Amino acid sequence: MRYMATYDLMETVRNTNQWLGASALAMASYPAFSLIPNPAIAWTRAWGEVTERTFQRMIVKPDWNIPPVPSDDGQDHVVTTEAVIERDFGDLLHFVVQGRPTPKRKVLLVAPMSGHYATLLRSTVISMLPDADLYITDWHNARDIPVSAGKFDIEDYTLYLVDFMREMGPDTHVIAVCQPAPLTLAATAYLAEEDPDAQPRSLTLIGGPIDPNATPTDVTDFGHRVTMGQLEELMIQRVGFKYPGVGRMVYPGLLQLNSFISMNFETHFRAFRDQIARVAQNDAQEHDKHNKFYDEYLAVMDMTAEFYLSTVERIFKNGEIARNEFVVAGKKVDIGKITTVAVKTVEGTKDDISAPGQCVAALALCTGLPDSKKASHLEEGAGHYGIFAGKSWRRNIRPLVLDFIDANSPKPQAKTRKPANRNSAA
Incomplete structure (x- = not known):
């Protein structure tokens, strides 16, 4: 094919x-x-x-179309987007709330690259904007990226996250949703060794396959059942002549959509x-x-072939993150090196994509982190979508995440009063 x-x-x-x-x-x-x-x-x-x-x-990238954000001043503030870092395969996007004082919480929302655009998290963004200075990873459609831009696999994805975290600084709180959870954990561990001062203050992992074998699902069963040769033959195609990425090997969005609907x-x-x-x-x-x-x-995007295949082989088949054997740019990443970043996991009891047990496995990997900086939450009755964008997110999970962020933010220092000058002029 x-x-x-x-x-x-x-x-x-x-x-x-x-x-x-x-x-x-x-x-x-x-x-x-x-x-x-x-x-x-x-x-x-x-x-x-x-x-x-x-x-x-199916071929249209949805607009963000974020409504104005209400503020304590009684006004609704218009929201615009600004690319802080622009790269071939994805940008670091900042949601700028015009005329509003910058909130103390600085949050990076890591969107999945799993067939849909980052706008899949639109409702998550809307719910977070009143309480946070919000950034998001805006991944590009592989069909629109020329072959000359080179490859993009899970190691490149991880290094993109490293650069985004460095750009945002150490006061950042990171929230990774679904697919990027294991790679965001790896990026944080990479920074722990290479650039400790650039680590975020907290890391919240929502419904991600840290250890896919902890609780098998249809997704993990499929990953073990097929061979890499079969996947490459059945799922990978070259972009046609209609798009700038003509000739690039991709896992087409239309093919992914067929899989989504068939489930x-x-x-x-x-x-x-x-x-x-x-x-x-x-x-x-x-x-x-x-x-x-x-x-x-229905708005789907193509993934690069190397990203899709390396995700299946290294995350699902070989379990490199689960076994703490992930390698980035020739360097083994040790998740146990995370010692200061607070880590929280969120799962839903009815999640049929990343079942309970897969995400919370991250806490066991953080061997260098004290228990006081570990937390987990299992949302009763919530499915995969509900834990980051549905009613469960709005009512229960979002407040818990904000509390976790606040608990791991620097406490405001009390202002000290200067002593009166008693040496008055004669």
């Missing part, structure tokens, strides 16, 4: 379905059809509208069937629950 023709064939299928949806919508919207009311026409129009939107969203096909099928019914009955809205979720869920 490692051919441009295969990549372009998938894009052709996507483009054709988008065109079919647009054609059905246009045809069924002719005013003449209103003369003869026919449910079939309404359903055709609804199917066309939902189909066109669905396949069009819960019946749920997605019912969701789209019900949405078509709502559109046909004029009960749907532009920003209803279905569109808000799927506009983000």
Whole structure:
């Protein structure tokens, strides 16, 4: 499957379905059809509208579209984004809240590179902005990166995180969501040896596969069941002629989306069937629950082949992080060297992607860290998405994370009053 023709064939299928949806919508919207009311026409129009939107969203990077942030001064402050570091494969993005005093909490949110854009954490960002000076890793779509930019695997990803942490300074609190949790832990350990003064103050790992074998899931079973040769043959393709990254070997976003949907096909099928019914009955809205979720869920990005394959081989198959044998740029990273950074793990009891036990394994690896700087939380009834963006995050987990950040921030020093000058002039 490692051919441009295969990549372009998938894009052709996507483009054709988008065109079919647009054609059905246009045809069924002719005013003449209103003369003869026919449910079939309404359903055709609804199917066309939902189909066109669905396949069009697959190649669009969503906007951040962050609403204004309320502040103690009674005003709503506009939010803009600013790239602090710009690199070929990802940027360090800063959310600038205009006109607001900078909060004491400086937070780096490490977004996953697992098929979706960093905007998947939009609701997480919105929930954190009132209480933190927030930064995020904004990874780029591999199809848009020229081959001349070189490779990007999990070691490069880790070194990107090292540079981002160095840029932000030692007063930073890092929150890693899902896939980057093991690599963020490794980046922190790397800094502990190479540049201790650049380490963050705290590290919160949410639903990440630190030790995938601690509690196997369908994801980990798949990683063990297939060989690397099979993965390379079945999942890797070359970017087609339509994009700047033409010729780059990638794990295509469209192929990833097919895997995402197949895991819960019946749920997605019912969701789209019900949405078509709502559109046909004029009960749907532009920003209803279905569109808000799927506009983000369907927006997928390509991963570089080397990143995907090295993640499967080194994190899932070989368990290099779990066995504390991860190597970056020829140097073995010892997680036990972390001695000052407070570490907290967050898991959900119903997480079917990174099951309970996989993330909390990080605490056992931090052998140089006192128990007073270790913490964990298991959220009852929460699934994977819920522990960083759902109701469980908003109501329970976010307050706990903020408390953990505050507990590991420098305490404000009391102001000392200068003694009065008793030597008055004669």
